Amino acid sequence: EDQVTQSPEALRLQEGESSSLNCSYTVSGLRGLFWYRQDPGKGPEFLFTLYSAGEEKEKERLKATLTKKESFLHITAPKPEDSATYLCAVCHGGATNKLIFGTGTLLAVQP
Amino acid sequence: EAGVTQFPSHSVIEKGQTVTLRCDPISGHDNLYWYRRVMGKEIKFLLHFVKESKQDESGMPNNRFLAERTGGTYSTLKVQPAELEDSGVYFCASSARLAGSYNEQFFGPGTRLTVL
Numbered sequence: 001e002d003q004v005t006q007s008p009e010a011l012r013l014q015e016g017e018s019s020s021l022n023c024s025y026t027v028s029g030l031r032g033l034f035w036y037r038q039d040p041g042k043g044p045e046f047l048f049t050l051y052s053a054g055e056e057k058e059k060e061r062l063k064a065t066l067t068k069k070e071s072f073l074h075i076t077a078p079k080p081e082d083s084a085t086y087l088c089a090v091c092h093g094g095a096t097n098k099l100i101f102g103t104g105t106l107l108a109v110q111p
Numbered sequence: 112e113a114g115v116t117q118f119p120s121h122s123v124i125e126k127g128q129t130v131t132l133r134c135d136p137i138s139g140h141d142n143l144y145w146y147r148r149v150m151g152k153e154i155k156f157l158l159h160f161v162k163e164s165k166q167d168e169s170g171m172p173n174n175r176f177l178a179e180r181t182g183g184t185y186s187t188l189k190v191q192p193a194e195l196e197d198s199g200v201y202f203c204a205s206s207a208r209l210a211g212s213y214n215e216q217f218f219g220p221g222t223r224l225t226v227l
Contacts (some may be wrong), residue, residue: 004153031214032214034215036218041220042220042221043115043202043204043218043219043220043221044202045215045218045220046156046215046217046218047214049214075115086152089154091214096134096159096166096167096169096205097142097143097144097159097214098156098159098167098170098215099144099146099154099156100156100167101153101155101214102153103152103153104153
């Protein structure tokens with residue numbers, strides 16, 4: 001069964017304190033791994049798509065990496081505005097494009 | 112370019128009543144998806160349209176849920192009759208393609224449904 005597990009559930013950082021979020025997955029025929037950011041009361045905001053092991057993508061202070069079993073979202077020198085829930089989702093092969101989500105990591109960055 | 116929009120943003124109804132949620136995808140996106148997040152759980156897939164056709168409805172909980180996408184533009188999700196366990200946030204998403212580049216799904220702000 002396809003499954004996505006994110007850790008930690010919550011993370012509190014000081015401004016400037018770099019860290020990583022983990023997304024472990026089991027899926028038959030990965031068609032893509034997606035990272036989203038979600039602010040309270042809003043919908044998930046697309047960040048990155050990774051398609052194959054070894055791929056990396058960066059956006060401002062965020063960098064996403066992918067292996068055959070997991071993905072990391074590295075946050076370098078975070079700022080308070082990076083506080084949000086970060087969601088990981090996988091899309092598996094087949095006729096549909098449905099996403100299977102993890103429960104997310106709630107990140108709080110304190111000034 | 113306008114993003115995915117959903118209406119209403121909130122809905123509070125009594126058990127047994129009917130509610131209809133609406134989603135307007137990004138213009139030109141043939142793929143439209145419905146997802147739901149219930150309290151404390153992960154976001155779960157409900158249904159996928161390609162234009163006006165249902166591609167996958169494996170996530171629909173039961174026959175009290177009816178989704179339509181007439182004309183391949185906006186979509187509605189009707190819950191009739193609503194039950195307490197239907198409470199949650201309903202998200203709509205759209206994407207341009209099914210695979211390869213540009214298959215990213217862009218989400219709307221969600222409709223928070225509360226069934227009393």
